[in-house]
Structures are given as structure tokens and as C-alpha cells.
Amino acid sequence: xxxxxxxxxxxxxxxxxxxxxxxxxxxxxxxxxxxxxxxxxxxxxxxxxxxxxxxxxxxxxxxxxxxxxxxxxxxxxxxxxxxxxxxxxxxxxxxxxxxxxxxxxxxxxxxxxxxx
Numbered sequence: 001x002x003x004x005x006x007x008x009x010x011x012x013x014x015x016x017x018x019x020x021x022x023x024x025x026x027x028x029x030x031x032x033x034x035x036x037x038x039x040x041x042x043x044x045x046x047x048x049x050x051x052x053x054x055x056x057x058x059x060x061x062x063x064x065x066x067x068x069x070x071x072x073x074x075x076x077x078x079x080x081x082x083x084x085x086x087x088x089x090x091x092x093x094x095x096x097x098x099x100x101x102x103x104x105x106x107x108x109x110x111x112x113x114x115x116x
Contacts, residue, residue, distance in 0.1 A: 019059035026055035026067060033067060033082065046082025050074060
């Protein structure tokens with residue numbers, strides 16, 4: 001879809017994804033996910049479980065919302081209303097390991113973005 005960034009959206013937006021005519025954005029200062037329509041009108045929000053300072057987001061086709069906590073090496077999975085489904089990840093380079101430099105949680109695009 002074609003849309004331009006608008007100041008109506010969160011000032012502290014760190015990452016954003018689009019699903020079903022809605023924008024899902026991570027707001028770092030308040031540790032929240034905010035969901036808005038394409039005009040920037042907020043529909044709902046929820047608090048991210050972790051205590052990190054930077055969060056990446058992806059909404060899959062299933063639909064599930066994946067939020068990677070950059071500082072704590074974990075990915076939180078919720079439904080599109082914010083209800084927790086599961087989480088995964090630990091610090092490290094082995095199976096299930098995510099290093100602090102997790103680039104993004106593009107699960108639906110087959111890459112968790114682990115940078116070693």
C-alpha cells in the first residue's frame with residue numbers, strides 16, 4: 001500500500017508493520033504496541049512484556065504479532081488484540097539463540113534477523 005508517514009502516529013515509533021488496513025507500531029518510551037488506521041487514528045494498544053528499549057514488529061498472515069525485544073534476546077508473540085500466545089529466544093548462538101543485535105523479527109519472511 002502507498003501511505004506517507006504522518007506526525008499523527010507515535011513520536012517515539014521505532015518500527016512499524018502493516019496488516020489488514022492497520023498500522024502496528026512499537027513505541028519504545030512507553031513499551032507499547034499501538035494499532036492505528038491509515039489516517040493515524042488509534043484503535044488499540046497494549047504493553048510489551050519486556051523491559052527493553054528497542055522493539056521490532058512484524059504481523060504475519062496467520063495473523064500473529066511478533067515483537068522482538070532487542071535488549072533481552074526474546075521474541076514475544078501475541079494475537080492482533082495483544083493477548084499473549086508464546087515467546088521464544090535466549091541469549092546465544094545455538095539453537096533458539098538470539099544475540100543482542102537481533103535486527104528484526106521478520107518471521108513471516110523466513111528470517112528472524114539474528115546477527116552474530
